[in-house]
Amino acid sequence: MDNQEKNRNKVIDGQALFSANKGQGNGEELWIAQAKQGSQSAFYKLYEKHHRPIYALCWRMLADKDSAEDVCQEVFVVLWQKINNFRGESKFSTWLHSVATNVVLGHLRKHKNWLQRVFSIEEQGASLVEPSTGLTDDSTLTVLDRHIARLPERARLVFVLFAVEGYRHEEIAKMLKMAVGSSKSQYHRARNLLKESLSDIEFSSVEQGMGHE
Amino acid sequence: MNNHTHQGRVLSDKDLAEQVARLPNEMTPERELWSGIERAINHKGQQESDNKPSNFFVPSAWAASVLLVMLVSWFTFSPSIGDMKAPEMAQTQQKEGITQGQLVSFMQTNFQQQKQTLLVSYGQPTLDKLPAAMQKELKQLSDARASIRKALLADENNADLLNLLDFTQQQELKLLQQLYRQYQVI
Numbered sequence: 001m002d003n004q005e006k007n008r009n010k011v012i013d014g015q016a017l018f019s020a021n022k023g024q025g026n027g028e029e030l031w032i033a034q035a036k037q038g039s040q041s042a043f044y045k046l047y048e049k050h051h052r053p054i055y056a057l058c059w060r061m062l063a064d065k066d067s068a069e070d071v072c073q074e075v076f077v078v079l080w081q082k083i084n085n086f087r088g089e090s091k092f093s094t095w096l097h098s099v100a101t102n103v104v105l106g107h108l109r110k111h112k113n114w115l116q117r118v119f120s121i122e123e124q125g126a127s128l129v130e131p132s133t134g135l136t137d138d139s140t141l142t143v144l145d146r147h148i149a150r151l152p153e154r155a156r157l158v159f160v161l162f163a164v165e166g167y168r169h170e171e172i173a174k175m176l177k178m179a180v181g182s183s184k185s186q187y188h189r190a191r192n193l194l195k196e197s198l199s200d201i202e203f204s205s206v207e208q209g210m211g212h213e
Numbered sequence: 214m215n216n217h218t219h220q221g222r223v224l225s226d227k228d229l230a231e232q233v234a235r236l237p238n239e240m241t242p243e244r245e246l247w248s249g250i251e252r253a254i255n256h257k258g259q260q261e262s263d264n265k266p267s268n269f270f271v272p273s274a275w276a277a278s279v280l281l282v283m284l285v286s287w288f289t290f291s292p293s294i295g296d297m298k299a300p301e302m303a304q305t306q307q308k309e310g311i312t313q314g315q316l317v318s319f320m321q322t323n324f325q326q327q328k329q330t331l332l333v334s335y336g337q338p339t340l341d342k343l344p345a346a347m348q349k350e351l352k353q354l355s356d357a358r359a360s361i362r363k364a365l366l367a368d369e370n371n372a373d374l375l376n377l378l379d380f381t382q383q384q385e386l387k388l389l390q391q392l393y394r395q396y397q398v399i
Contacts, residue, residue: 040251040254043254044247044251047247047250051242051246051247052238052239052240052241052242053238053239055239055240055241055242055246056237056238056239056240059240064346065242065243066344066345066346067346068242069242069243069244069246069344070344070346070347072242072246073246073249073250073253076246076250077250077253077254080250080254110391111350111391140240140241142232142235142236142237143232144232144233144235144236145236163230163233164233164236191226191229194224194229195223195224195225195226195228195229196223196224198224198228198229198232199222199223199224
């Protein structure tokens with residue numbers, strides 16, 4: 001290796017180091033840049049870093065393990081196609097979450113239960129719905145996640161987007177094609193349902209604890 | 214302390230907010246997801262580099278052919294039935310002296326032909342490679358079709374059921390198209 005080549009490598013290494021230590025850390029900017037150039041190994045690193053939070057978002061919005069896994073895959077396929085649209089104006093994770101949210105909502109629109117279309121079933125009930133199979137037995141879930149999963153669909157989506165993901169009602173209303181007021185009322189509905197259902201558990205566990213003393 | 218102390222109490226907003234704040238940011242999927250993603254991005258890349266123009270026309274061509282089969286079938290059955298809704302169809306059915314059984318049987322044959330055309334266009338895919346949830350949805354539609362057919366044979370001149378049968382058939386075709394586009398594995 002001649003000196004010129006050594007110097008060139010030095011410069012490249014320096015850029016990589018700079019990118020790795022700047023802002024997003026862990027070489028993320030470098031991986032993004034490489035993925036934009038078509039590097040699947042760099043894209044895999046992005047996947048490794050981000051797939052768990054994205055899966056959590058999908059799971060909370062869909063309340064179904066199988067669908068969440070399928071949609072999480074779809075999110076990363078869409079990410080591969082759209083990564084060039086990321087201009088670095090926001091944090092990559094923030095941008096990725098908005099991509100994921102759109103993919104989940106698109107999935108829900110496409111796969112809306114046919115029975116709901118036939119019979120126009122709107123979840124008007126005031127109580128929590130039955131969880132999907134295996135949900136209540138999943139010990140890896142927090143109590144709150146299990147209760148979020150039992151919320152009626154619209155209330156669940158609004159609650160997850162507002163309380164967990166931090167979107168504003170105006171943004172949620174746009175995403176869900178509903179009025180801002182509806183987003184707010186669905187959020188209140190979700191909050192009340194959760195408070196009620198969690199109260200039973202909270203206080204019965206407190207009482208059980210006291211019984212042991 | 215007795216049990217009655219807490220009865221009627223509801224969790225406060227603050228308690229709920231605290232629980233939300235404690236929610237884990239991450240969850241781990243049970244299934245290994247990367248291999249499916251890798252396959253999909255390679256497949257899409259291959260498609261793009263191979264023949265972009267012909268690929269673009271495949272879905273529209275098949276959608277058009279399915280539509281054509283549907284229209285030809287309807288117009289063969291009756292020159293005026295093509296743009297009818299189920300209630301009108303039921304009236305025509307009475308006027309022409311066609312039994313509901315014959316109509317249901319015709320709809321079923323027509324549907325099977327459309328489905329077969331669609332599946333052939335997708336290279337006779339293996340449906341059992343689909344995710345369990347998707348297979349379940351296809352099964353639900355198929356079961357629903359069978360139940361509606363059975364109900365129609367027992368309930369003459371029920372336009373709503375006729376409409377529902379048509380709807381479930383169309384949903385099944387739509388679902389197959391969506392699944393093909395989404396997974397490219399069926």
